[in-house]
Amino acid sequence: MRSLVLERQHELSLRDVPQVDREEETLGPRDVRIKLHTVGICGSDVHYYTHGRIGPFVVRDPMILGHEASGTVIETGAEVTRLAVGDRVCMEPGIPDPNSRASRLGLYNVDPAVRFWATPPVHGILRPTCVHPEAFTFKLPDNVSFAEAAMAEPLAVGVHAATKARVKPGDVGVVLGAGPIGLVTALAALAAGCARLYVTDLSDTKLEIAAGLSPAVVPVRAGGGEPAATVLSDTDGWGADVVWEATGSPKAAAGVFEPLAPGGCVTLIGGQSDAIPYDAGAAMVREARVENIFRYAHVFPRCLAMLGSGTIDVRPLITRTYAFEDGVAAFERAAEAPPEEVKMQIELPQ
Numbered sequence: 206m207r208s209l210v211l212e213r214q215h216e217l218s219l220r221d222v223p224q225v226d227r228e229e230e231t232l233g234p235r236d237v238r239i240k241l242h243t244v245g246i247c248g249s250d251v252h253y254y255t256h257g258r259i260g261p262f263v264v265r266d267p268m269i270l271g272h273e274a275s276g277t278v279i280e281t282g283a284e285v286t287r288l289a290v291g292d293r294v295c296m297e298p299g300i301p302d303p304n305s306r307a308s309r310l311g312l313y314n315v316d317p318a319v320r321f322w323a324t325p326p327v328h329g330i331l332r333p334t335c336v337h338p339e340a341f342t343f344k345l346p347d348n349v350s351f352a353e354a355a356m357a358e359p360l361a362v363g364v365h366a367a368t369k370a371r372v373k374p375g376d377v378g379v380v381l382g383a384g385p386i387g388l389v390t391a392l393a394a395l396a397a398g399c400a401r402l403y404v405t406d407l408s409d410t411k412l413e414i415a416a417g418l419s420p421a422v423v424p425v426r427a428g429g430g431e432p433a434a435t436v437l438s439d440t441d442g443w444g445a446d447v448v449w450e451a452t453g454s455p456k457a458a459a460g461v462f463e464p465l466a467p468g469g470c471v472t473l474i475g476g477q478s479d480a481i482p483y484d485a486g487a488a489m490v491r492e493a494r495v496e497n498i499f500r501y502a503h504v505f506p507r508c509l510a511m512l513g514s515g516t517i518d519v520r521p522l523i524t525r526t527y528a529f530e531d532g533v534a535a536f537e538r539a540a541e542a543p544p545e546e547v548k549m550q551i552e553l554p555q
């Protein structure tokens with residue numbers, strides 16, 4: 206099966222990966238075989254392409270990219286009960302060890318043994334079919350497209366971030382960064398009840414997309430004391446109830462407490478490869494609560510329910526779709542980080 210392979214840093218190809226094909230032939234009793242339809246390009250896929258590593262995860266051998274996926278069930282294992290051939294589905298890309306201490310505590314996303322697609326040395330799913338556990342495969346509502354369903358994975362990060370922040374109806378929120386993760390966090394924060402949501406970025410194009418998501422969004426160009434100045438002046442100097450950091454920029458992270466109200470919550474989402482300064486004094490005088498998230502746990506069904514009901518619309522975030530044959534070109538474009546693109550997706554031949 207032709208797959209989109211990261212051979213090494215800066216080198217991609219479309220080719221067969223015989224060893225993966227052999228492994229994928231085995232369908233366990235609780236697995237389903239899925240014909241892939243749409244795969245989103247994630248910042249992590251692009252980072253492995255451009256840098257060859259993310260923190261401790263280093264690409265040492267050729268690796269198939271992709272982990273944001275939807276498709277159709279084409280075969281079911283003997284003990285599968287929830288899914289049937291022909292079901293349209295999306296997949297949670299991380300499979301934990303169900304017996305690990307973290308899994309038994311319900312924190313399966315931080316299980317050190319989790320096998321996550323396209324995180325070395327685990328292959329991703331930019332290939333025609335894959336085998337996946339039924340437990341991590343979710344049936345789509347009829348009105349959710351494959352493209353929207355492939356957004357369930359990044360949306361899960363936003364929903365987990367809104368959940369950890371414990372948003373209350375009527376809260377004032379700030380999302381630092383209007384990249385894909387910042388925007389799915391904005392959607393989740395609005396669905397969770399934020400009455401007003403300041404979204405910051407350096408790109409005017411991204412701010413326009415953010416502003417288009419809801420009348421409750423206030424776009425703010427980052428830098429020059431923003432967004433703190435605007436948030437504080439709009440709230441009589443009190444500040445925002447919740448701040449989500451989704452830039453991954455040490456500079457933005459250093460100022461996370463500035464727009465925060467007393468008793469508020471800062472949730473750190475953006476990955477930081479190096480240690481960053483943390484203003485403990487600014488956090489202390491506000492009695493700030495600080496949350497960290499790593500991916501998500503138990504949120505895919507919620508994401509699909511909200512996509513199905515129209516509570517959340519991810520379509521404005523999908524800015525470009527490529528055919529699988531043009532997959533390498535898609536990654537070259539993504540690597541240039543064009544400001545007008547939010548989520549680019551690749552469609553596999555059906």
Ligand SMILES: [Zn+2]
Binds near residue numbers: 249272359
């Ligand atoms: Zn992703």
